[in-house]
Amino acid sequence: MLRAFTQVDVFTATPYLGNALAVVLEADGLGTEEMRRLAAWTNLSETTFVLPPTSPEADYRVRIFTPSQELPFAGHPTLGTCHAWLEAGGTPRDPGEIVQECGAGLVRVRRTGDGLAFQAPPLIRSGPVEEPLVASIAEALGIPRDAVVDAEWADNGPGWVALLLADAESVLALRPGTVPCDVGVAGPYPAGSDLAYEVRAFFPLQGATVEDPVTGSLNASLAQWLLRTGRATAPYVAAQGTAIGRAGRVRIATDDSGNVWVGGSTVTCVTGHVEL
Numbered sequence: 475m476l477r478a479f480t481q482v483d484v485f486t487a488t489p490y491l492g493n494a495l496a497v498v499l500e501a502d503g504l505g506t507e508e509m510r511r512l513a514a515w516t517n518l519s520e521t522t523f524v525l526p527p528t529s530p531e532a533d534y535r536v537r538i539f540t541p542s543q544e545l546p547f548a549g550h551p552t553l554g555t556c557h558a559w560l561e562a563g564g565t566p567r568d569p570g571e572i573v574q575e576c577g578a579g580l581v582r583v584r585r586t587g588d589g590l591a592f593q594a595p596p597l598i599r600s601g602p603v604e605e606p607l608v609a610s611i612a613e614a615l616g617i618p619r620d621a622v623v624d625a626e627w628a629d630n631g632p633g634w635v636a637l638l639l640a641d642a643e644s645v646l647a648l649r650p651g652t653v654p655c656d657v658g659v660a661g662p663y664p665a666g667s668d669l670a671y672e673v674r675a676f677f678p679l680q681g682a683t684v685e686d687p688v689t690g691s692l693n694a695s696l697a698q699w700l701l702r703t704g705r706a707t708a709p710y711v712a713a714q715g716t717a718i719g720r721a722g723r724v725r726i727a728t729d730d731s732g733n734v735w736v737g738g739s740t741v742t743c744v745t746g747h748v749e750l
Contacts, residue, residue, distance in 0.1 A: 477501065480558045481518075481744035484550040485688040485714070485722040487589075489741050492715070492722050493688040495554035496521040498748060499562050501537070506544070508750055513539035519686060520551045524559055532575035533566045534559055542679075546577030547631045549690015549736060552592045556583045557740040578631055584735065588725050591737025594694035599629035607654070611635060614653045614683075615676075617644075624703075628695035634658045634675075636696055638705070642672035646717050650676050653683050658692040660700070660712070670710035671700070673724070674717060687715040688722030694736045697726045701734065708734070 478499040486492030496516045501509070501523035513521040518541075525535040536555050538545045545551075556572055566572040572583040574592075582593045603625040612619045621639060628636035636658045639645050645661035656677040663669045673693060675686040686692075693712055700706035708728040715722040725737045 475503075475750060476747040477750055478562060479744075479746055479748040480561070480742060482554045482557055482740050482742050484554040484557075484740045485690070485724055485738040486720070487739040487741060488721065489743050491720050492738075492741075493550045493686070493720070494518050494743070495551055497555050497558040498523045498750070499558060501525050504750055509537060509539055510544075512748065512750065514541045517541055520545070520548055522551045522555045524555060527575045529573075529575050529580060531580055532573045534564065535575040538576065544577070545631065547581065547595060547691065549592065549692070549694055550688060551690075552576070552581055552583065553590045553690060553738065554740055556590050556592075558742070561742060584737075586725075586727075586735075586737050589737055589739040591725070591727065591735040592690070592694075594698060594734040594736055595630050597628065597630050597695055597698060599627045599633075600699070601627055603627055603635055607635065608637075610654050611637065611657055613651075615648050615650045615657070615659070617648070626699050628658060628692070628699050630691055630695045632656055632677075632691050634692050634695055636660065636692075636699055638700075642669070642713075645672045645674055648674060648717075650683050650685075652681065653678050658689070658696060660696055662705070668711065669713045670706055671696075671712040672716060673712050673714040675714070685718055687718060687720045688724065688738075689714065690724070690736055693724040693726065694734065697734050697736065701726075701728070
């Protein structure tokens with residue numbers, strides 16, 4: 475069966491400089507193994523499958539797969555899937571807000587002047603990181619322990635450990651070895667810069683370390699930490715992907731209720747059909 479398929483680039487207004495996502499728009503009837511097989515074949519960080527919602531509040535349901543596992547939530551797949559769904563003619567119940575159903579529950583997405591933005595999900599783990607783990611991560615990143623200004627659990631599903639370094643230059647200089655877990659690193663740009671932070675995301679895979687180009691879930695959890703501790707004020711823009719030739723831009727904002735919104739531009743790069 476031919477199913478509508480699109481590949482988009484998230485957190486960029488320029489094609490091929492953000493984080494790619496494959497989206498199957500007509501996934502009803504597909505089984506888990508079929509989804510896994512396609513996700514392994516695309517070999518992108520994530521492939522998503524759009525399904526009819528099971529919640530009466532949701533506009534659509536999405537399943538999110540890496541090449542090796544299914545995720546309950548991820549940031550750039552949320553924005554990219556919503557972009558593809560709207561572009562394909564999807565009509566939300568509320569013109570001002572799209573509601574996505576995923577493994578982590580309902581995620582709210584809004585249109586902004588700079589693209590779409592999702593409401594950051596609550597952290598499922600926060601607080602200080604155990605000292606032996608911080609030391610292990612610092613060693614894997616090739617930096618002394620005292621180069622880490624602060625570290626916290628910033629887990630909203632993927633399990634991020636977040637490290638703050640002194641500045642953006644220190645983040646860009648990292649040449650990691652094999653990290654022991656999913657690690658997000660941030661460093662501030664000088665005051666007055668257009669960018670507030672440089673962000674990098676590393677995760678272990680088959681004995682090696684992989685760097686993610688632009689990471690919505692990490693930026694969502696980092697924002698909650700940085701805003702809570704007064705290290706950042708919203709709105710702000712974070713850069714990610716610079717060290718690997720990308721130019722991701724993640725826009726952080728808050729609303730009157732204190733909710734954090736994570737947004738950016740998405741562009742469509744490929745449209746067609748996939749046989750499944």
